Amino acid sequence: MEMNYVDILGIPITRTDHQSMKRRLISHIEQDEKAFVVTANPEIVMEARKDARYMNSILTATYVTADGIGIVKASRILNNPLPERVTGYDLMIDFLRTSQERSYTIFLLGAEKEVLNTTVRNLEKHYPNIRIVGYHDGYFNMADKEESAYIVERIRTLSPDFIFVGLGVPRQENWVADHYHHFDRGVFLCVGGSFDVLAGVTKRAPISWQNCNLEWLYRLFQQPARWKRMVSLPHFAAHIYKEKVAKRK
Template sequence: MKFVEIMGVPFLHTDLSSFVSTLDDDIRQQKKAFVITANPEIVMKAREDMKFMELIRQATYVTADGIGIVKAAQLLNKPLPGRVTGYDTMISLLQLANKKKYRVFLLGAKPETLQKAKATIEKDYPDVEIVGTQDGYFNWDDNDIAERIKKAKPDITFVALGVPRQEKWISENISYCNSGIFIGVGGSFDVIAGTVQRAPLFWQKLNLEWLYRLLKQPSRWRRMLALPRFAWQILKLKARNST
């Protein structure tokens, strides 16, 4: 496998189709995999928080969730094939699970969002076996979620707790389970449930999905400040590498 390191974060050199095929191989071989889909915000957080960086480097795979990562890789002359987002990976894995009757566990989101997402998955992917659910409102230090997942033996566990909670939860609990894919998917349950709309394809093709989200949710502006800071760091790296 080929990896491209950007500011200390090792990104897997892959496209969506190849990545899902890799995860399918892991499932069939009963391997464990910890998946992080990282955007510039996550890279900046890791750069400023060494504990979070250590956690990210524990992951089996880190993929480029965000056009900023892809553009940064190009600028640094270490190009990546393209974006591999959490939402797109989740949908592709659900399609795979529907085809191969894989078992799935859903963890995260508000109770009503989780139930809507579960109902949508059951309708759209009838051959997926949902072996358990848990909303994101639980006592972090006193719960039986990992034990329930271990007993349920899902092939894929989707963790929608937001960054960095979902990555922290996976890193703390994946060791309890014998096999399976554990992937942080952020707000994907909300999109599947229909409570949040993903950017239309037009915006996606222009690589302006981040702007669409900001216009729809202006409260995200503080988080978006990571983008210019990330761009500045990449430009400094490029200049340093050019000398």
């Protein structure tokens, strides 16, 4: 079935809700296909606008979902509303549960070694039947072709159903885009700093904060160094309103 998109400053955001996206990605697994999922927020959109390579990486994705509430609000301002947020973290958690039930296999790529080891231990504790077939930390040199080739070959050999990539922006999207053609199957889902949450290093915003669309503020309180990245938010809003005015004309 053909998917519709909403253009947000040059990024084609898939018009979908969480459950529909979940079902579609599982269908890729069941049909032995591959898919590349980018979960976009305003920071990602603005980064792509100033980095041509990153923009090209995102445009190679099978799906780009609205991870941030800013994307959903922007779609409403542009009179082409998206149904809801479809976050990488929530998709990952759903797929972990589904994998426990259906014996899907998982590969984890990203984070520091100790964080990743803790993530694996926690997942195996909370999901006793989960099948984590492999993992590799995110502290490798992407410019080192041999090291990337080793990781690619490991994933190809293990042939996991889900590959959760937590290398951070823009490394994770660039890495998948650069090597996606080597793979025949598997859902590659970019999940940012989700392994830190699973390992207990950082906490996700409580539901009450999420419901008030203040998850970004909660993360800023936890990681004050993120303020530089938050500067992109007013710039994103300004570009959205500028586009709205342009469309009216």
